[in-house]
Amino acid sequence: MFVLSASLSVPTDGNFADWVIFLTQEYGGIFLEGCMWTLLIALVGTVAGCVIGFICGSIQTIEIQDTDPLYKKLFIGILKLIFNIYVEVFRGTPMMVQAMVMYYGLPMIGISLAALPCGFLVVSINTGAYMAESVRGGIDSVDIGQFEAGKAIGMKHFEILRFIVMPQAIRNIMPQIGNQLVINIKDTSVLNVISVSELFFAGKTAASVYYKYFESFFIVAVIYLCLTLVISRIIRFIEKKMDGAADYSLESTGSTELKGEV
Amino acid sequence: MAEKKRKEEIVIRVDDLKKSFGNHQVLKGVDFHVRKGDVTCIIGASGSGKTTLLRCLNLLETPTSGQIYFHEQPITKYKMNIEQFRSRMGMVFQSFNLFNNMSVLDNCMLGPIHVLKKNKEEAREEAEKYLEKVGMHPQINAMPHQLSGGQKQRVAIARALCMHPEVILFDEPTSALDPQMVGEVLAVMKEMAQEGITMVIVTHEMAFARDVSTKTIFMKDGSVVEQGSPERIFYNPTSPYTAEFLARFMAG
Numbered sequence: 001m002f003v004l005s006a007s008l009s010v011p012t013d014g015n016f017a018d019w020v021i022f023l024t025q026e027y028g029g030i031f032l033e034g035c036m037w038t039l040l041i042a043l044v045g046t047v048a049g050c051v052i053g054f055i056c057g058s059i060q061t062i063e064i065q066d067t068d069p070l071y072k073k074l075f076i077g078i079l080k081l082i083f084n085i086y087v088e089v090f091r092g093t094p095m096m097v098q099a100m101v102m103y104y105g106l107p108m109i110g111i112s113l114a115a116l117p118c119g120f121l122v123v124s125i126n127t128g129a130y131m132a133e134s135v136r137g138g139i140d141s142v143d144i145g146q147f148e149a150g151k152a153i154g155m156k157h158f159e160i161l162r163f164i165v166m167p168q169a170i171r172n173i174m175p176q177i178g179n180q181l182v183i184n185i186k187d188t189s190v191l192n193v194i195s196v197s198e199l200f201f202a203g204k205t206a207a208s209v210y211y212k213y214f215e216s217f218f219i220v221a222v223i224y225l226c227l228t229l230v231i232s233r234i235i236r237f238i239e240k241k242m243d244g245a246a247d248y249s250l251e252s253t254g255s256t257e258l259k260g261e262v
Numbered sequence: 263m264a265e266k267k268r269k270e271e272i273v274i275r276v277d278d279l280k281k282s283f284g285n286h287q288v289l290k291g292v293d294f295h296v297r298k299g300d301v302t303c304i305i306g307a308s309g310s311g312k313t314t315l316l317r318c319l320n321l322l323e324t325p326t327s328g329q330i331y332f333h334e335q336p337i338t339k340y341k342m343n344i345e346q347f348r349s350r351m352g353m354v355f356q357s358f359n360l361f362n363n364m365s366v367l368d369n370c371m372l373g374p375i376h377v378l379k380k381n382k383e384e385a386r387e388e389a390e391k392y393l394e395k396v397g398m399h400p401q402i403n404a405m406p407h408q409l410s411g412g413q414k415q416r417v418a419i420a421r422a423l424c425m426h427p428e429v430i431l432f433d434e435p436t437s438a439l440d441p442q443m444v445g446e447v448l449a450v451m452k453e454m455a456q457e458g459i460t461m462v463i464v465t466h467e468m469a470f471a472r473d474v475s476t477k478t479i480f481m482k483d484g485s486v487v488e489q490g491s492p493e494r495i496f497y498n499p500t501s502p503y504t505a506e507f508l509a510r511f512m513a514g
């Protein structure tokens with residue numbers, strides 16, 4: 001594909017550094033492509049997982065009242081049960097196994113997915129299960145008084161969640177979202193078992209031609225490390241941004257007197 | 263004055279209201295009514311059920327038995343549209359409960375925009391008007407965590423006023439404040455009282471209750487011990503409990 005090797009020759013009795021340079025140049029394109037898929041799957045998986053997590057987390061906040069009609073109690077009860085099972089199953093099994101089960105299992109129920117879409121799906125669903133718990137915790141950490149003040153001005157449950165509680169919950173769980181993104185960058189490596197051409201898979205490909213596993217995976221490790229370091233810095237920057245300015249400007253047009261009429 | 267008040271329509275009527283948490287009965291059959299323009303102060307020792315009573319009025323708590331009427335309609339009737347009912351009854355909390363993720367101005371615009379379906383310009387104009395009224399207009403861009411307690415509570419009052427409620431419930435609005443900030447909040451409330459806004463106020467500010475309320479209710483252990491004009495409750499209580507409570511409070 002992106003082979004740049006026209007002028008390169010294989011290091012004959014090359015030492016470690018020579019091989020690293022050679023492999024980087026020979027397989028730069030493959031590493032780059034693997035890097036791109038890793039980032040893309042991790043990012044999309046984290047965002048999609050957050051969406052799933054927010055849906056599950058919001059549903060967990062619905063209180064069933066004694067006065068609610070039976071169908072509503074049943075519907076919400078069953079919904080909560082399904083989401084609970086989902087969270088337990090996907091947190092309780094390794095993502096590598098989930099990838100195998102989905103890749104080879106889905107065709108049996110008539111859904112045939114190529115490796116790459118399957119990879120996106122596995123990471124999203126897996127992240128969703130973890131984010132559901134984080135979101136629930138994030139919502140719980142928002143003061144109950146925020147809900148009540150929203151109710152007291154006549155807002156509906158989902159309006160309160162959307163405008164008041166979720167923005168605060170998101171800020172509270174931003175560190176966990178960032179953490180999950182970093183984990184996903186690393187854990188997409190398990191998708192190599194279903195031959196998704198992410199970074200780990202690229203490392204395997206590059207290593208297998210000359211049997212240079214150490215050199216190849218050294219390059220892979222450096223790339224992973226760069227990705228995770230950059231991503232966690234970006235997340236921290238976003239957190240700072242969300243916290244806003246430390247002070248505010250006074251509005252000059254108003255008067256401070258306790259005057260006026262209702 | 264008393265004659266004129268008597269003709270005003272009854273906004274809230276509470277009839278034999280009972281509320282239990284588990285087998286702990288917190289309200290043991292409470293009766294009273296609120297007329298339009300009334301300033302009703304509820305006093306009583308801590309734990310006597312004042313907060314629970316107030317929270318039942320706008321259905322933050324579900325009464326166990328008894329009935330609450332809003333404009334002579336049982337509020338269970340509003341169950342189907344509880345949000346609309348709540349929007350007509352404002353509430354000011356002891357702990358302010360300003361929306362932490364928005365500015366002072368947005369706190370006051372949220373309800374009018376999403377509940378009353380006002381457009382942004384109109385909501386902003388009104389919010390600025392009421393913030394000016396409570397003396398918080400200079401801080402419209404501030405976030406709640408940048409304000410003092412007294413400032414927060416004045417914003418919370420403006421937020422309630424922006425909904426044009428028919429009644430505003432106050433649960434110990436000054437209890438979480440440093441002494442020097444109590445006055446600024448009471449001044450705003452006093453002005454609202456003079457403008458004829460209907461209010462139900464749980465308070466430990468006895469001088470305020472005596473001077474501003476049109477009706478004072480004394481509660482003890484989940485029951486109303488006595489209710490009447492502040493003059494009568496404060497200077498001529500019929501129950502020894504009331505006298506004892508007032509003696510303790512007015513002295514301290």
Ligand SMILES: Nc1ncnc2c1ncn2[C@@H]1O[C@H](COP(=O)(O)OP(=O)(O)O)[C@@H](O)[C@H]1O
Nearest residue numbers: 283286288306307308309310311312313314315
């Ligand atoms: N959600 C609740 N669950 C159980 N008990 C409660 C709850 N809310 C209040 N109580 C109890 O009800 C009693 C009255 O409380 P409250 O209405 O807050 O009184 P007050 O506002 O007069 O101090 C207290 O004994 C309190 O412990």
Ligand SMILES: [Mg+2]
Nearest residue numbers: 312313314434
């Ligand atoms: Mg209380």
